Amino acid sequence: MSLPSNRKIVVTQRFFDDRSLAYLRAHGFAVELAPPPPGKGDGDLDMDMLRRMLEGASGWIVGHARVTRPLLEALPDLKVIARRGVGYDRVDIAAARDLGRVVTIAAGGNDASVADHTVGLMIAVGRRFRESQANMLQGDWSILSGNDLCEKTVGLVGLGRIGKNVVRRLSGFDTKILVHTRNPNPADADLQGVEFIDLPELLRRSDYVSLHAPLTPQTRFLINAAALGAMKKGAILINTARGGLVDDAALLEALRTGHLGGAGLDVFVSEDDPAYKPVTDALLALPNVVATPHAAASSHEGLARTNLVAARSIVAVLNGETPPPGTIVADGR
The missing domain is CATH 3.40.50.720 (NAD(P)-binding Rossmann-like Domain)
Incomplete structure (x- = not known):
């Protein structure tokens, strides 16, 4: 069955908890969980694989994948990229603004x-x-x-x-x-x-x-x-x-x-x-x-908090509402 138009969210991270998943679904979004293979992170996925995963999605909850201008250009339906974390050095912020996208971070979550x-x-x-x-x-x-x-x-x-x-x-x-x-x-x-x-x-x-x-x-x-x-x-x-x-x-x-x-x-x-x-x-x-392997933020509690901040940010942006304070780092709307 095809997912609803403009209501598809893709999560390319492991440990996406039931509460955050239920939050997205309760707000009318279809969620596609696409965790990377064992031993890998989404930062190990190449552009072609990411493009296939994200085709038709309006929102993306991302970990450490590189969000580049060519990737954004290849995904015209993608409106909001929500980092499940607070760093955004792997996101081309200028490209996101130029292309009318919104980038958020999970401020305060971890x-x-x-x-x-x-x-x-x-x-x-x-x-x-x-x-x-x-x-x-x-x-x-x-x-x-x-x-x-x-x-x-x-x-x-x-x-x-x-x-x-x-x-x-x-x-x-x-x-x-x-x-x-x-x-x-x-x-x-x-x-x-x-x-x-x-x-x-x-x-x-x-x-x-x-x-x-x-x-x-x-x-x-x-x-x-x-x-x-x-x-x-x-x-x-x-x-x-x-x-x-x-x-x-x-x-x-x-x-x-x-x-x-x-x-x-x-x-x-x-x-x-x-x-x-x-x-x-x-x-x-x-x-x-x-x-430790870039794991400081990855407690059960920390991941649950950042998952929910990312989910709330995506819902707010796609519904034309105000995301949680401090979450927006690029706004091309």
Whole structure:
């Protein structure tokens, strides 16, 4: 049976929950679930496959697929692209506007999940969880001495919704929090216990540096060899934002030489640049690196929240209503 004209929504993500599915159907939309093959994400699907999946759809709930001008031009019925997440560096925003499309993000949906993950990585690397378990599996139960997060200095690069959630969580650890942001919000000046400083000073003073900035041409490789060299010896780098913020080859060298004490990584340059895969593999092999596969937002609760924000955004746009606050990043209507 054919799907209703202009009421077809395609979801190219796994873990699309029943509540969000029911929400779309209750508003008169036919939903086609098209998750990628096992071991793949929708970012691994080529343009021809995406075009076939999305033919005739008016809405698309997308994860990490590249939304390019040629793809949008090939899909004239597609009116709204809803990211189940908050980054949109893989979406051609200018093309979406030019072609009359709307692009939304799941603003506020995964903030708590990524913030939890960030603090978890700080503790896991600092207390040497990976090294301890690896030794135990070899029969070595000797105790490795790690470092507390309590009363340390934590530098946050970027202070959006996720960064602010990290600030709130760190208050329970009696940390000193330093923040560098390129776009300071006057309302943030009153955040209790937060000191706003420039990036060189943040790198010099921080025991932990955690990245929460968007990936743009200006922020690509923001943490390069010089920045890593400026960090305190033994400091720990956490990246749950975007892989391109860090020059992973320079990070590998800083870890191998012992300048840095460790790294907690959820994102990698190789996600967008396959030439960096050997660097990623080498990072994963280091005992003082705790890594996850771009999974910081993927708790059951976080996915349910982002699914529903994406669903509400699509329904609102296609029904000519106002989407949830902060969700629209491109509006070509």
